[in-house]
Amino acid sequence: MRLVRFLFFGFVFFTNISNISAQDSKGNLNNSKSVQNKHSSKMKLKIGGDVFMAIIYNNETTKALKAILPLNINMTELNGNEKFKQLSSDLPASAEAIGTIRAGDIMLWGSNTLVIFYKTFKTTYPYTKIGYIENTNGLDNAVGSGSIWVSFSLE
Helix, strand or coil: CHHHHHHHHHHHHHHHHHHCEEECCCCCEEEHHHHHHHEEEEEEEEECCEEEEEEEECCHHHHHHHHCCCEEEEEEEECCCEEEEECCCCCCCCCEEEEEECCCEEEEECCCEEEEECCCEEEEEEEEEEEEECCCCCHHHHHCCCCEEEEEEEC
16 A cells, blocks of 8 residues: 555646746746746837847737737836827736836736836736837946837837
């Protein structure tokens, strides 16, 4: 009977080892299989003379956003940590409590406000995740303190 229990628990352990959580490039804990399925493509953001590459998630919001790209918009400063633009039409939204927003996060607030965050901070507001800028070095300087023009395109 001990041998049967040992084999059973060994099977369960080794079966679940493939589901061990891994950290993504932003330090978020994620199941390694869901990380592969979660990311669908890259998006290029041009802010002034700087270019940033973003990973965009595979969800209904990003599918709708990709359909209206390329997009060249003037984004407004808010709270010293984000730039936003209210889009002319709604996108599908699936807002969730985020907890911590990280510099480089790209999200949808409500159903039509596109937001780029350039500072890390805690929040109680719900957002729909769109993606995140892979390398945020220089993002703070690129966005500056006022309104900015940002070009979004698929890579």
